[in-house]
Each structure stands twice: as structure tokens, then as C-alpha cells.
Amino acid sequence: MASNNAILSAVDLQCYENNHAHRTEEMEMERLVVRRGQAFSVVLQCTEHIPQFPDQQINLILHLGKNNEMVLKVSNSERDPGKWWFSQLDAQGEVMLSIHSPADAPVGLYSMVILLLSADGQILEKTTPKTFYLLFNPWCKEDSVYLSSEEMLQEYILNENGILYQGAWNEITTVPWNFGQFEKDVLDICLEILDYSPAAQKNSEMDIVNRSSPVYVSRTITAMVNANDDQGVVSGRWDGVYEDGIAPTRWTGSVPILKRWSEAGGQKVRYGQCWVFTGVACTVLRCLGIPTRCITNYSSAHDTNANLSVDYHFSNQLESVSEGKKDTIWNYHCWVESWMKREDLPEGYGGWQVLDPTPQERSDGVFCCGPCPVRAVKEGDVGLKYDTPFVFSEVNADLLVWIVHPDGERSPVSQNSKIIGRNISTKSVYGDFREDVTANYKYPEGSMKEREVYKKAGKQVSQKSEDPAQLELFLKHAPAVHGTDFDVIIEVHNTGREDTDAQLTVTSNAITYNSLHRGECQKKTTSLTVPAHKAHKEVLRLQYDHYGACLSEHHMIRVTAFLQPSDQNSILQEINIPLKMPALHIKIIGNAIVSHKLTAHISFTNPLPVSLQRGVFTVEGAGLTEAREIKTHGKIEVGQTVTVKFSFKPIRAGLRKLLVDFDSDRLRDVKGEAAIIVRTKIKNKNDVPEI
Numbered sequence: 001m002a003s004n005n006a007i008l009s010a011v012d013l014q015c016y017e018n019n020h021a022h023r024t025e026e027m028e029m030e031r032l033v034v035r036r037g038q039a040f041s042v043v044l045q046c047t048e049h050i051p052q053f054p055d056q057q058i059n060l061i062l063h064l065g066k067n068n069e070m071v072l073k074v075s076n077s078e079r080d081p082g083k084w085w086f087s088q089l090d091a092q093g094e095v096m097l098s099i100h101s102p103a104d105a106p107v108g109l110y111s112m113v114i115l116l117l118s119a120d121g122q123i124l125e126k127t128t129p130k131t132f133y134l135l136f137n138p139w140c141k142e143d144s145v146y147l148s149s150e151e152m153l154q155e156y157i158l159n160e161n162g163i164l165y166q167g168a169w170n171e172i173t174t175v176p177w178n179f180g181q182f183e184k185d186v187l188d189i190c191l192e193i194l195d196y197s198p199a200a201q202k203n204s205e206m207d208i209v210n211r212s213s214p215v216y217v218s219r220t221i222t223a224m225v226n227a228n229d230d231q232g233v234v235s236g237r238w239d240g241v242y243e244d245g246i247a248p249t250r251w252t253g254s255v256p257i258l259k260r261w262s263e264a265g266g267q268k269v270r271y272g273q274c275w276v277f278t279g280v281a282c283t284v285l286r287c288l289g290i291p292t293r294c295i296t297n298y299s300s301a302h303d304t305n306a307n308l309s310v311d312y313h314f315s316n317q318l319e320s321v322s323e324g325k326k327d328t329i330w331n332y333h334c335w336v337e338s339w340m341k342r343e344d345l346p347e348g349y350g351g352w353q354v355l356d357p358t359p360q361e362r363s364d365g366v367f368c369c370g371p372c373p374v375r376a377v378k379e380g381d382v383g384l385k386y387d388t389p390f391v392f393s394e395v396n397a398d399l400l401v402w403i404v405h406p407d408g409e410r411s412p413v414s415q416n417s418k419i420i421g422r423n424i425s426t427k428s429v430y431g432d433f434r435e436d437v438t439a440n441y442k443y444p445e446g447s448m449k450e451r452e453v454y455k456k457a458g459k460q461v462s463q464k465s466e467d468p469a470q471l472e473l474f475l476k477h478a479p480a481v482h483g484t485d486f487d488v489i490i491e492v493h494n495t496g497r498e499d500t501d502a503q504l505t506v507t508s509n510a511i512t513y514n515s516l517h518r519g520e521c522q523k524k525t526t527s528l529t530v531p532a533h534k535a536h537k538e539v540l541r542l543q544y545d546h547y548g549a550c551l552s553e554h555h556m557i558r559v560t561a562f563l564q565p566s567d568q569n570s571i572l573q574e575i576n577i578p579l580k581m582p583a584l585h586i587k588i589i590g591n592a593i594v595s596h597k598l599t600a601h602i603s604f605t606n607p608l609p610v611s612l613q614r615g616v617f618t619v620e621g622a623g624l625t626e627a628r629e630i631k632t633h634g635k636i637e638v639g640q641t642v643t644v645k646f647s648f649k650p651i652r653a654g655l656r657k658l659l660v661d662f663d664s665d666r667l668r669d670v671k672g673e674a675a676i677i678v679r680t681k682i683k684n685k686n687d688v689p690e691i
Contacts, residue, residue: 008116008125012043013132023139023158026182026652027287032130033187035137035289037103042130044095044114056124059115060086060099063129064108066195069205074099103142106211107134107288109191133187136214136289144341145214147291155429156291156339160622161657162282163432164275166513167578168331168556169298169422172434176659176673177279177294178253180622181287182652186255189262190284193224196231196266214290214340215371218355219386221288223368225281225357227268233261233280234272236359238516240552245270249553249669252659253620254283256627274514277357278334285355291339295354295437298422300333302360302514303393308457310393310420312401313410314572318505318523318562321404328515329420331556331576333358333394335369337426342373345384349373352440354391363387374440380453392457395421395441396450401572413570417454418445470496471530473563473571480557482579482667483544483608488559490538494530501529502565506540510550511558511576519550521557544609553668555579582607584660584672592656592678597647602630604662604670605641612636612664617644619660623652624676636664650678 013032018040019025024033034040044058060074062084075085082102089096097114110132116125137143138153147153160179167173180186194200197220200207210216227235234257235245242248248271251257257280260269272280278294285292301310310327314320335356342349353371363369369387376382377396382389397420401413421442428435443450472493480486488508494500505525510518521542530536540559547557556578563571582605589599600619606612615632619625625648632642650656656678662670 007046008044008114008127009047010045011114011127011130012045013130014041014043017041022137024135026158026160027187028133032132033135034101034132035135035140035143036101036105036107037137037140037143039098039100040132042097042099042112042114044097046093046095056119057117058088058095058097059117060084060097061113061115063111063113064106065204065208067204068111069208070106101134103137103140104144104212105134106208107136107217108194108208108211109133109188133191135287136217138289138291138339144343145290145339146341147339149429151429153291155427156293157286157289161655162279162294163427163434164279164294164334165296165425165434166275166332166554168576171578172298172423172425173578174434175275175671176252176657177275178255178620178622178657178659179279179283179286180253180255180620181283183255183622185262186258186283187287189258190287192262192266193233193284194220197224198230214338215342215344217288218285218290218338218340218353218371219368221281221284222355222357222370223366225277225284226272226359226367228359228367231266231268233257233269234277235268235270236273236277237271238273238512238514240512240518242271247271247553247663247668248273248276250618250661250663251276251279252618252661252671253622253627254280255622256620258283274330274334274358278336281336281355281357285336285338292336293426294334295337296332296334296425297395297441298332298424299420300330300395301393301397301399301420302328302330302333303390303397308389308393308396308454309398309400312399312572313404314401314413314562316403316405316564318507318560329399330514331511331554331578332513337374338371340371342371345373349375349381349384351375354387356387356391361390363390377441378443378453380455380457382457389457395424396454396457397421398454403570413572417451421445469568469571470494470498471500471502471563471565471568471571473561473573475559475561475573475575477559477575477577480542480577480579481607482555482581483548485541485543488540488542488575488577490540490561492528492530492536492538492563494532494534494536497532499529499531500565500567501527502563503527504538505562505564506538506559508540508542508547508557508559510547510552511554511556512552513554513556515558516552518552521547521550548608548610548666551579555581555669581670584662584670586658586660586672586674588658588674588676592650592676594650594653594678594680597649598676599645599647600658600674601643601645602660602672603641603643604636606636606638606667608667609638610666611638612666615642615662615664617660617662619646619658621656621658621676623654623656623678624648624650624658650676653678653680 062072064070114127337352352374356369359367402410424438508521585603587601617630620627660672
């Protein structure tokens with residue numbers, strides 16, 4: 001304070017009361033974290049003989065930005081709508097200030113100085129600066145991220161535990177993810193990410209002003225989560241070589257990634273793939289107050305030339321003959337949706353917006369994607385920003401298959417409008433189960449409305465042949481368990497009245513989830529004659545001895561069948577087979593009480609017909625423990641069970657999840673989780689916690 005005779009003796013930011021009222025108490029209790037558009041209180045503690053300020057007045061000055069780029073004087077009346085203002089209530093020895101922020105204020109870390117002015121405006125006293133964080137406020141109707149459903153807000157803002165969907169469209173698997181948006185230091189790191197963005201580095205003052213817009217902030221985060229153009233967070237890699245970093249499958253949550261990036265001074269973290277980018281982006285956006293959920297699109301198209309179709313080119317020996325960048329269909333692809341108004345677009349395009357932080361194609365010269373209105377995708381309004389044509393193709397492109405002949409000419413094999421964009425999934429707000437949101441993105445496949453939208457988006461719709469094909473091709477497989485042999489059944493049905501000759505080529509390839517080939521497992525070519533009204537069956541046995549050596553960390557095999565009849569167009573069918581993984585067994589010993597010790601026993605049994613080496617368990621859990629590694633010693637022999645244990649002390653009460661990952665030289669991405677209800681105190685006298 002100014003002197004020993006100061007009137008203002010201390011400032012109480014009322015962190016406990018304010019943070020509780022602003023639903024940030026899980027994030028911080030020792031620092032003030034509030035949401036815009038909602039009042040918060042500050043108490044000035046005064047000397048014993050406080051005057052009634054007849055000729056004096058209180059002023060508030062706010063600074064925002066690392067270099068105080070924005071300076072705001074807070075008005076002491078509500079006469080300026082849309083501005084910061086405060087009211088005061090004098091009490092015995094104290095003055096309570098109720099501070100009101102506008103619902104479109106820039107988010108960030110503010111510094112506040114309280115001034116006591118004389119009647120002629122001279123500064124009599126000045127407090128030392130006090131800092132507070134201001135976030136987006138989806139509970140505030142005037143905020144552009146307002147969401148009316150409390151159930152959705154509990155999930156899309158406040159839930160630190162999530163589920164990411166993987167596998168295949170017809171064999172969906174789940175991976176638990178620790179978002180940890182309320183963990184220690186995460187909020188500071190989220191703001192640090194904004195500060196590192198190229199826009200902030202180039203023009204920090206304009207960047208600070210633009211942080212009032214969730215469109216701007218979310219697009220910035222989408223670009224900064226990947227490290228392709230800037231000092232972003234995660235470096236992507238898909239070639240299976242991760243020795244100079246951490247394999248993408250090892251991560252179980254966002255917090256270790258964010259902390260590693262920050263502690264290294266903005267150096268990229270190696271490595272991530274789409275679900276890692278998605279999990280990190282969801283953490284940052286939820287932390288800043290933008291309602292966000294993770295989305296998985298199955299059979300997701302990567303259209304490299306923006307023609308709204310995926311073009312596959314094969315030789316008649318089923319060898320890919322595409323050159324340069326080629327279109328692909330990812331077995332699944334993850335992105336996030338964030339909820340916001342789109343005041344930069346015509347009315348009706350607010351709500352869920354696609355944001356894709358995985359670096360695929362450039363948008364305005366930068367590897368980012370979105371925000372793209374989900375409604376614009378469904379209606380084929382591909383002229384609306386941002387990146388709507390690319391997202392439209394991801395969920396609604398047609399697959400065109402071509403045969404390239406030795407002379408370079410190509411002929412069409414098939415066009416399929418029903419393969420791409422299946423079972424688009426997110427975690428339900430009502431529990432740990434899947435919600436299908438495909439209908440948000442497109443009308444029913446093959447329907448007249450869906451074809452109208454496809455044409456509206458700028459793609460000609462081919463007319464179906466009036467003559468039905470005589471031969472039909474079907475693929476199915478027996479249960480596929482990693483480490484075992486299993487069969488794939490190929491059936492050729494002849495619906496015609498005449499016997500038909502054909503050549504059938506079947507290949508199996510180990511692939512990544514985004515369609516990169518890791519090696520051919522088996523190939524089989526057969527000449528066959530299918531009798532009229534009969535079916536021919538071929539069995540391809542996939543043996544671990546063949547697929548084990550080239551299998552990617554995604555444990556996925558693609559079987560492709562190419563049928564060349566003598567008297568009709570060729571037929572190509574594919575199936576992606578995710579191999580079923582072993583389970584991790586987790587047992588918790590002790591009573592789950594805040595700050596009291598718990599012990600976890602984690603068991604794993606080697607299911608492969610080969611021994612494993614360099615085994616390591618990774619554990620973490622929001623409100624339970626920071627990420628830790630536990631290494632196994634020596635080989636894990638065939639059928640051997642290993643058990644490790646570790647102790648931890650829960651940090652916060654409530655329903656928590658302990659997430660575990662196991663990796664080794666021959667087997668990666670084995671996941672497990674345990675739900676734990678943590679209490680703040682002993683439930684009854686018989687519950688004596690282990691100290």
C-alpha cells in the first residue's frame with residue numbers, strides 16, 4: 001500500500017466463493033478463476049477508522065496480455081452496456097465490490113489494480129496487482145458459447161474422463177482418455193498455447209482482442225495442437241518408428257503431453273495420431289470454457305484433390321498404381337466438435353462445429369481444419385467457412401474404383417455411395433456408452449435427399465445401371481484374436497440363370513488405422529466357375545506366423561477381394577479386421593479417501609505365441625495421480641502373467657478413473673481402466689484408511 005496510514009489494507013479475491021459459483025472449484029481454489037458475463041466479488045479490507053469516502057472514489061484498472069496490451073478502466077455504473085462495470089457495498093471495515101464482465105470479453109489472465117482517488121482524480125492509494133483468469137461461460141445466455149442443457153455442460157465442460165472410439169465401423173472398440181482439464185497447471189498451459197501462436201507472435205494486441213471470439217480461439221487451438229507450422233504441441237507420425245519419442249498408443253491422457261510441451265519451452269512432443277490430437281484439443285477447449293466433445297468417423301475419407309470422391313486405382317493384379325498423394329479411406333478418424341454461435345455466417349449455422357487438429361490438408365496455408373458447421377455439412381453448403389468441402393468428403397464422399405491397364409488407360413469398376421462416413425460416434429452424456437450422431441452429418445445413405453445434397457455440393461451423381469449384376473461378392477470373418485489364426489470367408493453368389501466364369505484375387509495386408517500398408521500377409525488368386533443360382537466359397541486362413549511380423553501398432557488387417565467376371569464389370573470389396581486385444585486387470589486395495597494411500601495391482605497375461613520384452617505400464621488419472629511408468633523386468637513368456645503394483649494418494653473427491661496402458665516390443669496399446677469413488681473423509685468409524 002502507499003503508506004502505513006493507508007485506508008486500503010488488503011484485497012480478498014474470495015477465491016473459494018467465486019470459483020464455486022463459477023464452477024471452477026475443481027480447477028483452482030487458491031487463485032481466482034471466473035467466467036465472463038457473470039459477476040464475481042472482491043472484498044477490500046480497510047483500516048479501523050474508515051471514512052465514508054465522501055470526497056473519494058474507488059477505481060478499477062484491468063490489464064490483459066503478457067505485455068499489458070489491453071488496458072481497461074472498469075466503470076462504477078451500468079450505464080455502458082457491454083462494458084466492464086462494478087458496484088460497491090460498504091460494510092464495517094470492508095468494502096465489497098461486485099465486478100461484472102461483459103459476455104464477450106477476451107479470455108485470459110487479467111491483472112487488476114484498485115485505486116483510491118481524490119475528488120479531483122488524484123491517486124491516493126493503489127493496491128498491488130491481483131490476477132484472475134477469465135474463461136468463456138457456456139452457462140451465460142449472452143455468451144456465444146451458451147449451451148442450455150445442464151446435462152451436456154456436465155459432460156462437455158466439467159467431465160475430465162472420456163472415451164475415444166476406435167476399431168472398425170462394424171467392430172467398434174473403446175479407449176479411455178484422461179482429459180484432465182482441471183489438473184494443476186493445465187489452465188496456464190492452455191493460455192501459453194495461445195501466446196505461442198503465430199498470430200500472437202506477429203500482432204499480440206490484435207490477438208488479445210480476438211480472444212473474445214470462440215471461432216478465433218478454437219481455430220487457433222486447432223492449428224496449435226499439431227506442430228506442423230509453429231511451436232505447436234504434438235508432432236504427428238504414422239510410420240511406426242517412434243524410438244526418438246513416445247509411441248502414440250502409449251498416451252492415456254492429455255496432461256502429460258501438455259506438461260511436457262510447456263516444460264520444454266514450447267518444443268513439440270513426439271508423437272501423436274488423430275485420437276491424440278483430438279484428446280489434447282478437447283482438453284484445451286473444455287478448459288477454456290468452450291463445450292467440446294470427441295467424434296469418431298468410421299470409413300473416413302481423405303480427399304486430397306477436393307473432388308468429393310475417393311479414387312482407388314488398381315492394376316488387374318490388385319496392385320495400387322496411384323502416384324503421388326492419393327485418396328485414402330481411414331478406418332476411423334477422430335476430431336472434436338465445439339458448440340458456439342457463428343455470427344460470421346448466415347443465421348442457422350451455429351451449434352456444433354467440426355474442429356480437426358490432425359494435420360491432413362492446409363487451410364488458409366496452415367494445417368488446421370474448422371470450425372466447420374455440422375449443419376453445413378449435412379446440407380451440402382460447402383461454400384461456408386471453414387473447410388466445409390473437406391469435412392463433407394470425410395463423411396459423404398463416393399468411392400470410385402478404377403482399373404489401370406498396361407497402356408495407361410483406366411476403366412471404372414464401381415461407384416459406391418454407402419461406404420464412407422459410417423457410425424459417426426461420440427460418448428453419451430448419460431454414461432460410458434456410444435451415441436451415434438451420423439444423422440447430424442448427413443441424410444440416410446442412398447436416399448433421394450442425400451443424393452440431392454451430394455449434387456448440391458458440386459458432384460455429379462452417376463445413374464445406376466438398370467441391369468443388375470449377375471455375380472455378387474461377400475466377405476466375412478471368424479472371431480479375430482491377436483496371436484491366433486483365423487479364417488476369412490469369401491463368397492461369390494451367382495443370381496443368374498447361367499454358369500459364370502471369373503477370376504478371384506484376395507489379398508490381406510497389415511495396415512494402420514489410416515490405411516498405410518505395413519506389409520502383405522497373404523495373396524491368393526483363383527479361377528472359378530460359379531453355377532447358376534449357387535454360391536462359391538473360398539477360405540483364406542490368416543496365420544499369426546504371416547501377419548505377426550508386419551502388424552502395425554493398430555493391430556488391423558485389411559482383406560481385399562477383387563472379382564473379375566467374364567461377362568460383367570469387376571467387383572471390389574474390402575473389410576478391415578481389428579484384432580481383439582487382451583485385457584488388463586486392475587484391483588484397487590484400500591479405502592479411497594482424499595490424501596490417503598491406495599494401492600493398485602495390475603495384471604497382464606501374454607496372449608501371443610512369442611515372448612515379449614521391454615514391457616512398460618503407464619498409469620494416470622485425473623484427481624488421482626500424475627502419469628507414471630512401471631517397467632517389467634526380463635521376458636514375458638508365452639502365457640505368462642505379470643503383476644505390478646504401485647501406490648498413490650487421491651487428490652480430489654468424486655468419481656475418478658485410473659487409466660493403464662501396456663506396451664512392449666511385440667504388443668502395444670493394451671488398455672485398462674478402474675473407476676474409483678473418492679471421498680473427502682472416512683465414511684464411518686469402521687472405514688480406517690491405510691496410512
